[in-house]
Structures are given as C-alpha cells and as structure tokens.
Amino acid sequence: MFDPKNLSPRKVSFYTALGLAVPISLIDFIIEQNWKPAITSFGIILIGGYLLFSFVLERFIYRKIKVIYKFIYQTKATRRQETYYKYILPKKSLDEVAVDVESWAQENQQKVATLQANEEFRREFLQNLSHEFKTPVFAIQSYVETLLNGDSVDPVIGRKFLEKTAANVERLTTLLQDLDEISSLERGEITIVKRNFVIQELLKDTFESISIKAEQKQIHFSIKKGCEAPIVVNADKEKIRQVLLNLLENAIKYGKTRGSIKAGIYKTDDKRILVEISDDGVGIEEKSLPRIFERFFRTPTGRSMDVTGSGLGLAICKHIIEAHKQTIHIRSTENVGTTIGFTLDAKKD
Known part of the structure; x- marks a missing residue:
C-alpha cells in the first residue's frame, strides 16, 4: 500500500x-x-x-x-x-531517519544541559568548600601570628586567642569528618544495620544530649499530642540518631528564643512511619527550599546566623535516609517556622 x-x-x-x-x-x-x-x-x-x-x-x-x-x-x-x-x-524511510536524528539531538541536548548543570554545581561546590575552609584557616592564622609576633602578650588575651584557635581547629575537624562521611555515604560504603527500636525514646535521648543548647535559648521540646504512644521502627538506630541530632540542632540554632520544637510520629500505612521535626523559627524562603539538602548550601539568613556549622548536616541526613530507601522532605515559611520529615520502615517481626 x-x-x-x-x-x-x-x-x-x-x-x-x-x-x-x-x-x-x-x-x-x-x-x-x-x-x-x-x-x-x-x-x-x-x-x-x-x-x-x-x-x-x-x-x-x-x-x-x-x-x-x-x-x-x-x-x-x-x-x-x-x-x-x-x-x-x-x-x-527518510521520515524514520529524521525521527532518529531528532531523538539523538534531544538526547544530546539533555546531556549538554545535565553537563552544564553539573558544571555549575561543581563550580558552586568548590566555591562553598573554599569558603568553609578559608574562614577557620584565616582565623587560626591570624591568632597564631598575633601570638608569635607579640613579645609581651597579656596572658588572659593569649589564652583567649588560643581558645578561639582551638574552636576553629575543632570546626575544621568537624568539616573534614562530615566531608569524609558524606563521601562514604555517596559511595555506598557505609553499611546500614537495621533493628527494631522505639522512635520516641530515641527522640528524647537525642534531645537530652543537646538540651544545654536549647536551655541557652529557652527552647522547649515536646512530642505532639496523639503521638506519645510508643511506635517501633526498623532502621539503623545510630544513623537515625545522627539524623535527629542534625535536625534538632538546626531547630535550636534557627529557632526563636523561648520558642518550641515539636516532634510528630505518624503511621502512614502498615509499612511506613513518618517522623517530623517542627520549629517556630526564622523559616526558609520558598526559592531556597529545592536546594536545602545540597552540600554546603545555606540561605542568606542561615549563613548570617551560623558561622560554626559545616553546611553538610542536611546533605548527610538526606543520604542516610536514602540509604534506608526512604524519603525526606521539608516545608517552611519565613518567620513562621520549618518542618522536616522523613519516613522509616515500620516494625519488622
């Protein structure tokens, strides 16, 4: 025909x-x-x-x-x-050849776009990495040079400089540890060992370990009403402790004085448990939400408020949750607060 x-x-x-x-x-x-x-x-x-x-x-x-x-x-x-x-x-036919060529062109266009996005991400990553290292290194250099060049440095001032130098060394150590951990997570080198445990107990223990930070800002922690009944999850307890520690520290850091942090635990179905950490702090602008789990990404407000973190906490959280084959999400409104939630497997018999 x-x-x-x-x-x-x-x-x-x-x-x-x-x-x-x-x-x-x-x-x-x-x-x-x-x-x-x-x-x-x-x-x-x-x-x-x-x-x-x-x-x-x-x-x-x-x-x-x-x-x-x-x-x-x-x-x-x-x-x-x-x-x-x-x-x-x-x-x-020539039409079939045209379709093949068009398909090839679209595929290459997508590859080019991906390469450009990766190049932009790499450039920004290196800039952020340089910034994170440069700040403590320059501070250490400044304090050490002052101590070395000062013939008669006041002992009190000298000790103060040494304490600041030690704090910046600790920040560098934390940054290197976080970088090493996130690299291991991305390479899939960290093993996830799952077991059953009560998530509410882990939440309380984790907050208790950093409660002194919360007391400094008079921030109160609680589990939401209706979520107090013990719920057993199946996950790597220490890895989830690390996730909760990062989320709670962020909630304290960016929460308002005399504010509150609330945890919600919900059974989404017979297989999944949803855990959410909510604060009533500064919140995050909408345009920054898609990038909040990127390495070293910080909002302008967050960067101005915090000069001690590594900028890798949420990226590590994301990798740990994804290593559990689960999902993590964020909801936030400026000057209202932020909620970060993630799912875990329910109890396994």
Whole structure:
C-alpha cells in the first residue's frame, strides 16, 4: 500500500521509475499506435530507472545517512554494525531517519544541559568548600601570628586567642569528618544495620544530649499530642540518631528564643512511619527550599546566623535516609517556622 510518509529507498526508486515509465510508454503508444514497443519501452524504463535511482539513492543519499548514523553512535563500526548499516538501515524511510536524528539531538541536548548543570554545581561546590575552609584557616592564622609576633602578650588575651584557635581547629575537624562521611555515604560504603527500636525514646535521648543548647535559648521540646504512644521502627538506630541530632540542632540554632520544637510520629500505612521535626523559627524562603539538602548550601539568613556549622548536616541526613530507601522532605515559611520529615520502615517481626 502506498504510504508517502514511510517510503524506503527501494520504494522511492520504484515509484520514481514508474512515474517516468508510464507517461513515456503512453506517448510511445500514441505515436506508434502499437502496444508492443510501448510495453517494451515501459519495461526498459521501469527496470533501468529503478536500478539507476536505487544506485543514486544508495550511493549519494543513504551513504551520507550512514555517515550520520556512525556519527550518532560515535564509534568505529563493528562487523555487526557494518551489517546493520549495509542491510537494515537502507530499509528505513527518510521520515524514520529524521525521527532518529531528532531523538539523538534531544538526547544530546539533555546531556549538554545535565553537563552544564553539573558544571555549575561543581563550580558552586568548590566555591562553598573554599569558603568553609578559608574562614577557620584565616582565623587560626591570624591568632597564631598575633601570638608569635607579640613579645609581651597579656596572658588572659593569649589564652583567649588560643581558645578561639582551638574552636576553629575543632570546626575544621568537624568539616573534614562530615566531608569524609558524606563521601562514604555517596559511595555506598557505609553499611546500614537495621533493628527494631522505639522512635520516641530515641527522640528524647537525642534531645537530652543537646538540651544545654536549647536551655541557652529557652527552647522547649515536646512530642505532639496523639503521638506519645510508643511506635517501633526498623532502621539503623545510630544513623537515625545522627539524623535527629542534625535536625534538632538546626531547630535550636534557627529557632526563636523561648520558642518550641515539636516532634510528630505518624503511621502512614502498615509499612511506613513518618517522623517530623517542627520549629517556630526564622523559616526558609520558598526559592531556597529545592536546594536545602545540597552540600554546603545555606540561605542568606542561615549563613548570617551560623558561622560554626559545616553546611553538610542536611546533605548527610538526606543520604542516610536514602540509604534506608526512604524519603525526606521539608516545608517552611519565613518567620513562621520549618518542618522536616522523613519516613522509616515500620516494625519488622
């Protein structure tokens, strides 16, 4: 059946030769008034035209198309590919070739976009990494040089400088440990050992370990009403403790004085438990929410309020939760507060 939108090279050659053979043989019949020479000329023109057009298409047009396909695959053709180019490819219509080329162009456009995004991410990551290292290193350098150059430094001032130097060394150590941990998480080198435990008990223990920080800002921690009944989850307890520690420290750090932190624990279904940590602090602007789990990313408000963290806490949380094959999410409104939630497996018998 004639389909102008899906013509192979052989069909194109045949229809072209037929289009020439019919009118020429009709003219020959009209002139000679004899059907035998007309049929002879029809056969000769049809066969000769078909062979000629096939040769031209194969030699000049589809030979170029084969080169395009080789360029698309970007490789020296193997014996198998040569067979494909020689016997299978010529059966494709020009429309099918156009679809293949368009698909290849879209795929490469997506790759280019991904590469550009990765390059932008790499550039920003290096800038942030440089900033995080530069701040404590320069501070240490400044304090040490002052102590070395001062012939008669007051002992009280000298001790104060040493304490600040020690604090910046500790910050560098924390940063290096966090970098090492997130690298291990991304490489899948940290093993997740799951066991059953009560999530409310872990929440209380974790907050108790940093309660002195909360007391300094008079921040109160509680488990929401209706969520007090013990719920058992199946997860790596120490890894989840680390997640909760990061989330609670952030809630204290960015929470308002005399504010509150509330934890909610919900059974979403028979297989999943949702854990949420909410604060009533400064909140996060909407445009920053999609990037909040990126390494070293901090909002302008967060960066101005905190100069001690590594900027890797939420990124580590995300990797730990994903290593559990679970999800983590955030909701926030400026000057209202932030809620970060993640799911865990329910108790396993």
